[in-house]
Amino acid sequence: MPPAPKPVPKDYVPVFFPKRQGGAGASGGAEEARTSIVVVGHVDHGKSTLIGRLLADTGSLPEGKLEAAEKASREEGMPLEYAFLLDALLEEQAQNITIDTTRIGFRYEGQSFEIIDAPGHREFIKNMVTGAAAAEEAVLLIDAKEGCKEQTRRHGLLLSLLGVSQVIVAVNKMDLVGWDEARFRELEKEIREYLGGLKIIPRQVIPISAREGATIMRRDSKNLGWWKGPTLLEALVASRAKKASGDEGPLRFSVQDVYRFDERRVVAGKLESGTIQVGDPVVFFPDRKTSRVKTIETWGENQASTRVGAGRCVAVTLEEQIFVERGHVGSLPDHPPVESREVRARIFWLDAEPLRLQAPVTLRLGTQSVETRLVAIDRVVDAEKLEAVNEAREEVGRFEVAEVRLRCRRPLVYDAHDQVAATGRFALQRGSRIGGGGIIIFAEYSLSLAKAVKGDHLTWTEGRVTSEARAGHFGHEGAIVWLTGLSGSGKSTIAVALESLLFRRGIGSMILDGDNLRHGLCADLGFSIEDRAENIRRAGEVAKLMAESGLVVISSLISPLRKEREAVRASSHSAGLSFAEVYIDAPIEACEKRDPRGLYQKARKGEIRGFTGIDSPYEKPENPDLILHTDKESVEDSVAKLLAHVLGLVQLKEKDQESAGGPGGQI
Amino acid sequence: MSYLQHLEDQSIYILREAFSNFKNMAMPWSMGKDSNTLIWLAKKAFAGKIPFPLLHIDTTYEFPEMLSFREWARKHYELDLIVMINEEARKRGVGYETHDPVTVTHELKSAALQQALAKYKWDALVTGIRRDEDSTRAKERYFSPRTAENEWEYRDQPPEFWGQFTTAVGPGEHVRVQPLLDWTELDVWEYVRREGIPIPKMYFAQNGRRYRSLGCWPITKSIESSVDTLEGIVAELKTTKTSERAGRAQDHHERNAMQKLRAKGFM
Numbered sequence: 004m005p006p007a008p009k010p011v012p013k014d015y016v017p018v019f020f021p022k023r024q025g026g027a028g029a030s031g032g033a034e035e036a037r038t039s040i041v042v043v044g045h046v047d048h049g050k051s052t053l054i055g056r057l058l059a060d061t062g063s064l065p066e067g068k069l070e071a072a073e074k075a076s077r078e079e080g081m082p083l084e085y086a087f088l089l090d091a092l093l094e095e096q097a098q099n100i101t102i103d104t105t106r107i108g109f110r111y112e113g114q115s116f117e118i119i120d121a122p123g124h125r126e127f128i129k130n131m132v133t134g135a136a137a138a139e140e141a142v143l144l145i146d147a148k149e150g151c152k153e154q155t156r157r158h159g160l161l162l163s164l165l166g167v168s169q170v171i172v173a174v175n176k177m178d179l180v181g182w183d184e185a186r187f188r189e190l191e192k193e194i195r196e197y198l199g200g201l202k203i204i205p206r207q208v209i210p211i212s213a214r215e216g217a218t219i220m221r222r223d224s225k226n227l228g229w230w231k232g233p234t235l236l237e238a239l240v241a242s243r244a245k246k247a248s249g250d251e252g253p254l255r256f257s258v259q260d261v262y263r264f265d266e267r268r269v270v271a272g273k274l275e276s277g278t279i280q281v282g283d284p285v286v287f288f289p290d291r292k293t294s295r296v297k298t299i300e301t302w303g304e305n306q307a308s309t310r311v312g313a314g315r316c317v318a319v320t321l322e323e324q325i326f327v328e329r330g331h332v333g334s335l336p337d338h339p340p341v342e343s344r345e346v347r348a349r350i351f352w353l354d355a356e357p358l359r360l361q362a363p364v365t366l367r368l369g370t371q372s373v374e375t376r377l378v379a380i381d382r383v384v385d386a387e388k389l390e391a392v393n394e395a396r397e398e399v400g401r402f403e404v405a406e407v408r409l410r411c412r413r414p415l416v417y418d419a420h421d422q423v424a425a426t427g428r429f430a431l432q433r434g435s436r437i438g439g440g441g442i443i444i445f446a447e448y449s450l451s452l453a454k455a456v457k458g459d460h461l462t463w464t465e466g467r468v469t470s471e472a473r474a475g476h477f478g479h480e481g482a483i484v485w486l487t488g489l490s491g492s493g494k495s496t497i498a499v500a501l502e503s504l505l506f507r508r509g510i511g512s513m514i515l516d517g518d519n520l521r522h523g524l525c526a527d528l529g530f531s532i533e534d535r536a537e538n539i540r541r542a543g544e545v546a547k548l549m550a551e552s553g554l555v556v557i558s559s560l561i562s563p564l565r566k567e568r569e570a571v572r573a574s575s576h577s578a579g580l581s582f583a584e585v586y587i588d589a590p591i592e593a594c595e596k597r598d599p600r601g602l603y604q605k606a607r608k609g610e611i612r613g614f615t616g617i618d619s620p621y622e623k624p625e626n627p628d629l630i631l632h633t634d635k636e637s638v639e640d641s642v643a644k645l646l647a648h649v650l651g652l653v654q655l656k657e658k659d660q661e662s663a664g665g666p667g668g669q670i
Numbered sequence: 671m672s673y674l675q676h677l678e679d680q681s682i683y684i685l686r687e688a689f690s691n692f693k694n695m696a697m698p699w700s701m702g703k704d705s706n707t708l709i710w711l712a713k714k715a716f717a718g719k720i721p722f723p724l725l726h727i728d729t730t731y732e733f734p735e736m737l738s739f740r741e742w743a744r745k746h747y748e749l750d751l752i753v754m755i756n757e758e759a760r761k762r763g764v765g766y767e768t769h770d771p772v773t774v775t776h777e778l779k780s781a782a783l784q785q786a787l788a789k790y791k792w793d794a795l796v797t798g799i800r801r802d803e804d805s806t807r808a809k810e811r812y813f814s815p816r817t818a819e820n821e822w823e824y825r826d827q828p829p830e831f832w833g834q835f836t837t838a839v840g841p842g843e844h845v846r847v848q849p850l851l852d853w854t855e856l857d858v859w860e861y862v863r864r865e866g867i868p869i870p871k872m873y874f875a876q877n878g879r880r881y882r883s884l885g886c887w888p889i890t891k892s893i894e895s896s897v898d899t900l901e902g903i904v905a906e907l908k909t910t911k912t913s914e915r916a917g918r919a920q921d922h923h924e925r926n927a928m929q930k931l932r933a934k935g936f937m
Contacts, residue, residue: 007887008734008735010734018742018868018871019870020868021900022866023864107802130827133827136832262721264716264719269717271686271715302718314671316683318717353829367834370690430831435839435840440831440832
């Protein structure tokens with residue numbers, strides 16, 4: 004033991020104060036970029052060995068590491084095992100498999116890389132996912148002798164889900180197949196076909212031998228003289244992915260928290276996409292309140308920032324004091340995210356216990372955390388063949404990938420993954436454990452921004468009766484049938500007829516009539532553009548509530564503007580409701596001739612102003628679900644067509660009826 | 671965006687996620703370069719105020735220079751600093767004079783931490799560990815759960831991806847929050863230089879020797895170096911092949927010493 008250190012003199016200054024080199028945003032040191040590479044593939048195809056070899060060949064091992072690996076190899080009674088450089092944990096050395104993901108850095112030709120070693124054993128897929136999700140590039144290893152195995156394919160599938168599209172395939176252990184080119188070409192063809200099905204085009208397929216050090220850093224002209232392509236390291240250096248900054252995307256500011264440590268009220272969060280600058284009007288979803296950015300806080304900086312870009316974690320203060328909390332998402336008004344309770348996604352499940360239909364899980368997206376249920380499994384993907392599994396499924400099992408629909412207890416703010424990746428992917432948590440994740444494959448963007456919510460601290464209450472249980476109880480689903488067309492086109496006639504027909508079939512239905520609404524709920528509204536828009540919004544909200552309660556709502560309003568009808572459609576879909584836009588198409592001449600209430604006559608005389616079709620526009624639906632030509636066909640024919648369409652929407656499939664279990668089921 | 675900037679933002683994100691998700695967190699603080707970088711990052715994350723206490727586990731084998739630094743930092747950063755000593759073990763005579771370094775490290779660091787956890791009932795601890803320090807640390811998670819016995823179940827770690835971490839724990843359990851996991855030793859020094867973060871003088875050469883990593887004085891060796899500037903440290907690191915913790919005796923006492931220490935609660 005060394006002698007005890009002497010006490011320090013009273014005037015000792017223990018601190019070194021470095022000169023500041025520029026702070027945040029400054030180009031930081033030599034390490035301008037670092038590429039993360041995940042190495043994946045089937046168990047025993049040589050991942051850890053490859054990584055050990057990469058580190059040894061590039062001279063990236065700290066002193067003593069190689070010796071330690073040699074010593075460990077001797078203790079286990081085997082020749083030098085490159086894998087021991089990484090497989091540091093005891094269990095791994097004993098079983099010679101990688102349990103958990105490991106990361107280690109190396110430099111080659113002035114470039115900086117970080118390798119993530121992901122386990123190939125089936126049991127450790129959750130660790131593989133953890134590793135691969137953090138990577139920008141992947142090296143998929145295949146054993147030349149064994150060929151593509153179960154985990155080779157599954158890892159390929161997971162890479163595509165995790166958004167790692169930059170892939171290099173290395174066909175390893177070429178020494179074990181006598182360095183045979185024909186065998187290599189055969190495997191190359193097979194893996195290219197498989198990855199092609201996942202829309203992954205491998206950058207290179209390279210023959211290597213990690214144990215022998217062939218085509219890793221050095222060429223092996225003796226054995227692999229036929230290989231004219233790059234070495235693995237050459238391919239890595241050449242293919243270094245150019246990272247998109249994400250600044251070009253729409254603003255998505257995930258609020259982490261609101262701090263009030265002093266007189267300031269600071270909104271802290273992450274810019275998932277886009278840029279934010281002082282003065283920007285930021286709309287915070289899901290409440291849709293707007294406030295301008297007053298300052299961007301930068302502790303320790305000499306100069307205040309006025310603009311920051313994607314990836315940055317910032318804190319801002321706002322001009323207008325609006326209610327914002329963790330889980331809110333800031334956006335600019337022109338490119339809002341989707342706000343919906345319905346999520347269509349491709350998910351992967353990692354937990355031993357399967358994810359069952361209707362079972363509650365927590366969906367975590369950015370800083371949002373929402374209770375959700377799996378309401379439909381559209382297809383389960385077979386990793387082997389990339390085809391849908393045939394049988395109908397009630398659950399998604401461990402390591403399975405499936406296309407599903409989820410329904411959240413309250414609205415979730417999100418994007419489609421191919422629009423904004425960071426707000427288009429999520430984790431699923433059951434209890435306290437993350438059990439899986441997924442990417443959102445569909446998002447219905449609204450053409451207009453819905454109204455801001457005025458109240459603060461609102462919560463979303465949901466009863467125990469699920470919509471499936473209601474459907475089971477009533478024997479049909481709720482839906483909104485939205486009739487639109489000119490005054491006199493026949494909306495009311497058709498609505499009345501449809502309502503009776505449905506009712507006779509035991510289907511609960513109700514007409515929502517424009518004029519009737521104006522006697523009560525909308526009595527305060529006139530006929531200005533704003534008031535007419537508000538009238539439609541209210542009608543839409545009422546229709547939603549009624550449809551959610553299980554009724555088939557037949558709305559009969561002129562609803563002349565496309566934008567407003569689309570808003571009701573999007574809002575219905577986000578509540579998980581079927582919505583059918585039905586265009587009651589009759590030429591204005593025919594309508595004017597019918598003029599059941601004498602309104603056209605009054606409008607022509609100028610007694611009514613702003614009459615649709617006369618001095619106010621009617622925008623025909625662009626893609627209606629159904630068109631009824633009431634001037635050409637009989638009322639009976641029109642109604643019969645409509646009835647068939649509506650029954651298709653609301654009648655339960657046999658399977659649903661069973662799973663709903665009749666009245667009171669699923670509660 | 672530079673890589674250092676990416677690291678800074680990621681660490682800030684992690685610190686804030688921890689603070690929002692846990693009720694009662696604390697930050698063990700060893701006064702070294704990583705610890706001081708963490709203070710700096712926490713200041714940035716929380717707009718200038720560190721909203722949780724710091725814990726210094728005093729092994730009673732601290733360098734006097736470091737204790738002096740501790741008192742300076744306490745005032746400078748207005749830290750809410752708790753100092754914890756395993757008095758019970760010291761009374762039993764546990765010390766480097768008589769025991770092996772793995773035992774002493776376990777008793778005076780891990781057991782002391784356990785005592786502090788029992789007393790303050792923290793549900794999350796922010797650590798400054800990095801993957802490049804040691805191969806078992808390389809396998810860590812940003813949010814790494816510990817059992818009520820303060821043990822690390824490295825065989826069955828939860829998945830962690832897309833910024834979604836393990837944020838719920840059972841009674842008596844806690845989560846290690848590790849914002850510097852992706853940083854390398856070089857990154858830390860580059861960042862200290864970029865930001866101008868005050869650090870202990872002991873990292874700089876005096877009489878031809880300096881410390882690369884700081885721990886208990888009986889088991890921490892200085893290295894031969896004349897480097898007395900940050901630029902010098904960065905340059906030295908770029909060429910060295912010696913590992914950072916080579917001067918820390920407890921890591922090398924036996925094969926897999928770090929893994930055994932860490933499974934039992936060592937940082």
